[in-house]
Amino acid sequence: MRKQDYVTNQTDKTVFIISGGFLILFVILSMMNLSMVENWINQSFAVSAKFFGSYWEVLLLANFVIGIALAFSKYGKVRLGKMEKPENGYYRWVAMILCTLLASGGVFWAASEPMTHFLSIPPLFEDTSGTLAGVEPALAQSFLHWGFLAWAILGTLATILLMYLHYNKGLPMKPRAFLYPVFGEKIFHKKSVIGSIADIVSIIAVAAGTMGPLGFLGLQLGYGLHHVFGVPNNLTTNIIIVGLLIVIAAISVATGIDRGIQLLSRVNVGLTVLLAVCILILGPTLFILNKFVSGQGFHLQNMLTMALYQGDQAWLGWWTVFFWGWFLGYAPLMAIFIARISRGRTIRELIIAVSIVAPLVTNFWFTVVGGTGIKAELATPGVISGPLNDGGMPAAVMAIMDQLPLGAVLAIGFLIVTLVFVATTVDSISYTVAVSLTGSDEPHKMIRVFWVVIFGLMSMMLLAIGENSIAAIQNSIVVTAVPVSILMLPTLWGAVQVAKKLAAEQKITVRSESTNKSSSNSTREA
Template sequence: MDDRAKKKKQVDWVTFIISGGLLVLFVIASVFNEKLVGKWISESFTFTAKYFGAFWQVLLLVMFVIGLILAFSKYGQVRLGKIERPENGNFRWIAMILCTLLASGGVFWAAAGPMYHYLTTPPLFTGIEEGTMAAAFPAMAQSYLHWGFTAWASLGTLTTIVLMYAHYHKGYPLKPRTFLYPMFGKKIFKNSFIGSLADIVSIVATAAGTIGPIGFLGLQVGYGLEAVWGVPNTFLTQSLIIIFLVVIASISAATGIEHGIQWLSRINVSLVIVLMGVMLILGPTLFIIDLFLGSQAFYLQNFLSMSLYRVDQAWLGSWTIFFWGWFIGYGPMMAMFISRISRGRTIRELIIAVSIIAPIVSNFWFTVVGGTGIFYEMENPGAVSTALNESGMPATVMAIMDQIPLGLALAIGFIIVSVVFVATTADSMSYTVAVTLSGTDEPNRLNRVFWALMFGAVAVSLLAIGEETVGTLQNFIVVTAAPVSLLLLPSLWDAPRIAKKMAKEQNIIGKK
């Protein structure tokens, strides 16, 4: 009984009420005056993309480079989490990491992103003719950039090092404000306005980034059910899909990382491997392999120029800056989640898993799905692009499946993977929000379930308002990412300093 009372006291009610209240107010305002809210979000998005875009591009690139330097230096041997052996096996660990970013949009963006860039060549490569084999390589490379090395590096490399040191080695709470501990010291935890603000903006950004994919899942699976079984794609159908998803996420979040989240992640990655294998065998196998190798080479060759491209501001706002804002918004919670599952790992293992292995797997997944679409579009113009142009992203996956033998079975597989993917995002994010509010890596079970249910409830209400509101909420992610990016910035110098300090403590380098 005393233990329960202690857990209840641990909940930061001020942060809980403000962050949850902001989401509720957003929905209420959208119901009463959707146009005004949409205009405000659009104007804020334009401002943020204009004044923070270049900063984000440099931030993510430098974060990736510093991570690689740490990983392949003597500091890579530093062991994190204050235990000698990892708590999770390699497959389970990497599966849970993969299901963080990839789950937020790995199905619909893997199909639609490459197709968009194939039909309309990115501005950096305007000399390449659209809709040709030559256009396939920059199309895939652009998708690799948006879901590749720098994107993953923002989620849990340098920030994870800072957080794991402060939490597991120094005993401070597992909260976004803890990123500021090396700068502000202990006072960041005691009635600190800056500390509370760090927690609140991180929760709001994460919630917005999670609610968007949940709402979009309702649209995507609703379209898939109609295409496969003729189930009417109505608001009721979409709502039932989301309710089903939220029930899965709630059960998983309630059982914790050791059971539900870990099990769901393993199932998810296993399903993706099966789908990739079947698509490789039944689809254009040699084309996919050649496209992956060629696009990977193209990506590496143009990595710097793509990462720092600044000419077409409108295009950047719709693509690169939007994705960077989305992933930066996820950054603090992802770092918390990866910190929780990475105890006993070395800095080298952490950086290689998050910044290299996960992006390469992600790139191959994009090539199998998006590359298959490009192949059939080249063979028969309009086979995939017609569905994309007329019905949007939800239709792209189904249009690709229509071209492959056993397409119906694969379409069903993609519907299942979509649900499990987003359920994984919802449960891991509800877990990390609950961790933020409690400051412990074992938050109250009801707290975890509440946030999973709230994500679903807001997504359903947004679908009731209209499909455009989901897009508006995703733009809202970019606005909330502005303060979050400032929260991530100190890790550029704090992580190397902490790595050096821990290397001395662990006798990896000599003490002076």
């Protein structure tokens, strides 16, 4: 196949029209008959969870285990992206990675999920709801959903495969690349129907996963502004918030990864660390530290059982399977983003950063925020659970801040962090959609900004339709995760093949074998 048959820096019109048209159709149908759309999504959601839940559990676990095995084998020394030294410093690199998942919901889930599991212990464990003995199971379940397995699917094996194909073989940086182990270079042909479908479902999935949280977090920020400053919590306020988010994200994505996106990510992580330190100092410090250690130990002890649990199907569909579908929907484009910022890193550095460092930071954040809420609930039952039941996640966050000295200041800090987190999500997603449409890791500035604006306008329209439309599109990502999860399967062995091939090219395997032979000869001579 000739190179010009697949390499292009122009927008793939077929993928653009179909994926964009699908999103517009969703909004139009929601405007016409929201209850019908909700019914379709709920039914599809139930089918997806029932028939693919077990597969997703095995897929995420296998992805994590294979990645860790690669990282701590001789193949961990393989350097990716045809670059001798990393183009991004470690802090800047990890900051951009952290802003991919935490921003998509981890800010507010950190308050509500540990508390929800504490009030109603997951069915896998003995029912110790609302007691001190229930803290570890509650934290451990949250750690599972936002920890090692979730992070690993976003940018480890898929990223290794993608970086090899793009930087070593010069092939387009598109989601269809994950099917390379099955179809070879034919998958990159312009007329490949399967390749186009792979790109389309990946873009639709990540768009649903971006528009939903964008509108959802707009609602949460509106609640927080009302709680702290008395600003009216209405549609106008929510639309203004989303508009502000879009302006910040557009400026960031226009200046590119090496400037705007990395700067915003560094600032955001710095603010989050500062907020966490303040909560840690002003809150129940020893309780947080002790429960992070014991909760992490409980998590590691029960990780395999939790990861493969198949008991209460209704509970699984609402929690674990929902999260796995959500993160799978993000996976292809997040792998593209992480591939773009990870040139010069070794496989070991990539796996450790994404599969270990980022999850531990996330788990600590969940313990700081969620643990503070649990401690307050233990001391005064109802002080956090009441607002959580009445007003949802944003009410829980504000209730937790109210229990601390300087609570109003911390609440403002929380709102600022959330605002910047959402902006970093939108800019990175818009960048990766532009990459997926063009195949270039440096898509034109206007294409990147275009997608920021589209996400913003569609989120505003969904807000205008009603809060249920936001929930509907957020749930739809689980449905789109079905084809995406099939797309991700070949990366399990494709990444291993790439590691072996690059190790041979970089003479890592040869050196290891020669060293072993030298040792054997010395032993014989002795």
